[in-house]
Amino acid sequence: MPLVKNGKPVADAFVAVADEDTLPDAPVLVSATRLLAEGEALFARNHPVGVIWPNDKDVLLLEPFVDRLAVVALIFPKFRDGRAYSQARLLRERLGFKGELRATGNVLRDQFLLMVRCGFDALEIVKEGDVAAVEKEIHSYSVFYQPTGDGRPVPLRARLAAARGA
Amino acid sequence: MYIYDEFDRTFLQERVDEFRDQVKRRLDGELNEEEFKPLRLMNGVYLQLHAYMLRIAIPYGTLSSDQMRALAHVARRYDRGYGHFTTRQNIQFNWIKLEELPDAMADLARAGMHGLQTSGNCIRNTTTDQWANATPEEIEDPRLYAEIIRQWSTLHPEFTYLPRKFKIAITAAKHDRAAIRVHDIGLRLHRKDGVTGFEVIVGGGLGRTPFVGKTIREFLPRHDLLSYLEAILRTYNAGGRRDNIYKARIKIQVHEIGTEEFTRRVEAEWAQIKDGALALDDAAIDAIRAHFKEPDFEALTDGPAELEAAKTNPDFARWYANSVAPHRKGGHAIVTISLKPVGAPPGDATADQMDAVADLADQYAYGEIRVAHEQNLTLPHVRQKDLFTLWQALDAQGLATPNIGLISDIIACPGLDYCALANARSIPLAQDLTKRFADLDRIADIGRVHLNISGCINACGHHHVGHIGILGVEKQDQEFYQITLGGKANHKAKLGELLGPAVPENEVVNVVERILDTYVELRTSKQETFIAAVQRLGIEPFKERAYAAR
Numbered sequence A: 001m002p003l004v005k006n007g008k009p010v011a012d013a014f015v016a017v018a019d020e021d022t023l024p025d026a027p028v029l030v031s032a033t034r035l036l037a038e039g040e041a042l043f044a045r046n047h048p049v050g051v052i053w054p055n056d057k058d059v060l061l062l063e064p065f066v067d068r069l070a071v072v073a074l075i076f077p078k079f080r081d082g083r084a085y086s087q088a089r090l091l092r093e094r095l096g097f098k099g100e101l102r103a104t105g106n107v108l109r110d111q112f113l114l115m116v117r118c119g120f121d122a123l124e125i126v127k128e129g130d131v132a133a134v135e136k137e138i139h140s141y142s143v144f145y146q147p148t149g150d151g152r153p154v155p156l157r158a159r160l161a162a163a164r165g166a
Numbered sequence B: 001m002y003i004y005d006e007f008d009r010t011f012l013q014e015r016v017d018e019f020r021d022q023v024k025r026r027l028d029g030e031l032n033e034e035e036f037k038p039l040r041l042m043n044g045v046y047l048q049l050h051a052y053m054l055r056i057a058i059p060y061g062t063l064s065s066d067q068m069r070a071l072a073h074v075a076r077r078y079d080r081g082y083g084h085f086t087t088r089q090n091i092q093f094n095w096i097k098l099e100e101l102p103d104a105m106a107d108l109a110r111a112g113m114h115g116l117q118t119s120g121n122c123i124r125n126t127t128t129d130q131w132a133n134a135t136p137e138e139i140e141d142p143r144l145y146a147e148i149i150r151q152w153s154t155l156h157p158e159f160t161y162l163p164r165k166f167k168i169a170i171t172a173a174k175h176d177r178a179a180i181r182v183h184d185i186g187l188r189l190h191r192k193d194g195v196t197g198f199e200v201i202v203g204g205g206l207g208r209t210p211f212v213g214k215t216i217r218e219f220l221p222r223h224d225l226l227s228y229l230e231a232i233l234r235t236y237n238a239g240g241r242r243d244n245i246y247k248a249r250i251k252i253q254v255h256e257i258g259t260e261e262f263t264r265r266v267e268a269e270w271a272q273i274k275d276g277a278l279a280l281d282d283a284a285i286d287a288i289r290a291h292f293k294e295p296d297f298e299a300l301t302d303g304p305a306e307l308e309a310a311k312t313n314p315d316f317a318r319w320y321a322n323s324v325a326p327h328r329k330g331g332h333a334i335v336t337i338s339l340k341p342v343g344a345p346p347g348d349a350t351a352d353q354m355d356a357v358a359d360l361a362d363q364y365a366y367g368e369i370r371v372a373h374e375q376n377l378t379l380p381h382v383r384q385k386d387l388f389t390l391w392q393a394l395d396a397q398g399l400a401t402p403n404i405g406l407i408s409d410i411i412a413c414p415g416l417d418y419c420a421l422a423n424a425r426s427i428p429l430a431q432d433l434t435k436r437f438a439d440l441d442r443i444a445d446i447g448r449v450h451l452n453i454s455g456c457i458n459a460c461g462h463h464h465v466g467h468i469g470i471l472g473v474e475k476q477d478q479e480f481y482q483i484t485l486g487g488k489a490n491h492k493a494k495l496g497e498l499l500g501p502a503v504p505e506n507e508v509v510n511v512v513e514r515i516l517d518t519y520v521e522l523r524t525s526k527q528e529t530f531i532a533a534v535q536r537l538g539i540e541p542f543k544e545r546a547y548a549a550r
């Protein structure tokens, strides 16, 4: 599936590894179970580590690893299941995660902007045809009403700033 | 009135453009119906029995006269010449063509209106007291906070795909006209030690598992409103059930984990974010306040000669006693416009009536109109000296039926005439009831009774909280109705009690009549209202009589 990062198609350097398999000599994406079980041993290797984190598990459990994880892949089993939006914001805004935050699963163009606003910077896109739409979708609005971690000014504050400037 | 500025206008225009693109992709076949569905729902577009239905948000039920004219225009140009005002202070158009939807929306956007978040599993239009900023009862205009919530919740990236829809209601008056205890979140503005804040009530709702909401915080300082709401929504988004659509509302989560545990989770989350970007301050609240243009009230005193003279007209006097309420400003009054004339579908208004109300609002009411959740309209600020002329003009439009709060002021959902989920019809039943109770002396004698009809268990007509509730059920392929008594939506919210076995369609009006005859016979005096009598007597005496004649 095509991966788009910061608006540009990129190659996926990470290999998803099943729990029972041995780790290849490459950047890996492991399951939450494996990360929590093997933790330090994974980071002792010479390759970047990412995790695939289910949407019904508390992301705050990632706290001990946030500074070392290269990728956190969150899951939208159906686009209508919005739990990963909250997880994304918690990772970025509460834990200060700086690595790649990847949206996976039923990732469709009409949700791209919501995802980006919640802190996702990488989208694993389901429909080939949606890849070209990323730029357009994430710029389809110039005005946002609520502050999220993306630091944009919202009307409530921008109005005030404008009034003060005047 | 809240005046939209360039931020709001830019946002709306971008939204209309986005939807036009989505409709085009649907018509081109690039989107299938399943993919299109949540997108159209986010814009208030439902697919109903006969056609697409467009639901338009009327934020906290406030309309300018120009917005009312825009609604009249849409009714005329894109629908069949009328619209349907709903219990959610919105309006629905039932006959719009998909190809024309983007144009209808563009016309509405020009008047600052849209269908955003009137459906879908997002935070819906926040509702409030239709008497806001007019009634002497309240401590502050609740629409300020409803507007702050509107802005925060509009296209909220985190809360657009919740387990289920989410409804917030707010009131600032002692007398709750916004039914805050049967919403996902209810907010009651009050003051403590000189600070304005909210009682926060969570987990109320109707539908197939009705609950009265639980208070999770007695007092939340107003500056903390948004962070607290965000904490509640985040707790719900993470933990609300998604395995069963009937168990996905927040009321089920609160019920299953318990109020205490739910509160603990919310408070823990809130502690982390309360001092963050969502914290409000006086400057931010005042900036919103500045967008609400206060009417240029004339300095007047109560009881002008014009009004006193008019009261000698018995028809006017009856309407005045029924449909006019006190205002916080001297010489002014609140007028409720009944959309429940005898024999018509509750809440319907024609395009001509909408235009007439808009003109009357301009002439006599500072250009402001409200939609009441009882499916009536309100002119919140009318000069008392103009009441008589206003009444004459309303009467000429069929808009002065003096039945506000009485048995024929029925709340009804669209039912089987429009709705794909219905078991039974609601509108024809409401029409029959208004015909049986057409005698104005009789209904005035019966006094205050709220009768609510839902065509199925989803409870869009709030039947659980009607003094008399009627619910359509299906039995051997026939329309039957269950009847409940004693429900209340106000500050003492309570769910009605089932009277007995379901009644076939042709018997419902008779049963209601026998219930009311029983009340008139058993009441201690005219001062004892129907609901008070039901509370004193229990349902037994009503039950005996209601079924006796069958």
Ligand code: HEM
Residues within 6 Å of the ligand: B046, B048, B085, B086, B087, B088, B092, B164, B167, B182, B204, B205, B206, B207, B208, B245, B246, B249, B412, B413, B414, B418, B419, B420, B421, B458, B459, B460, B461, B462
């Ligand atoms: C005609 C199409 C409509 C459909 C398909 C529809 C569908 C539904 C459904 C499925 C529910 C139950 C949701 C739940 O409990 O999870 C519901 C509840 C509700 N609807 Fe409707 N509805 C329609 C029209 C209306 C109208 C016209 C109104 C206003 C008059 C309305 C107001 C409400 C309210 C107030 C609730 C109930 C309470 C609650 O949210 O807990 N609906 N609707």
Ligand code: SF4
Residues within 6 Å of the ligand: B413, B414, B415, B416, B419, B420, B421, B422, B423, B454, B455, B456, B457, B458, B459, B460, B461
């Ligand atoms: S109560 Fe049932 S019949 Fe009535 S509008 Fe709601 S879903 Fe339709």
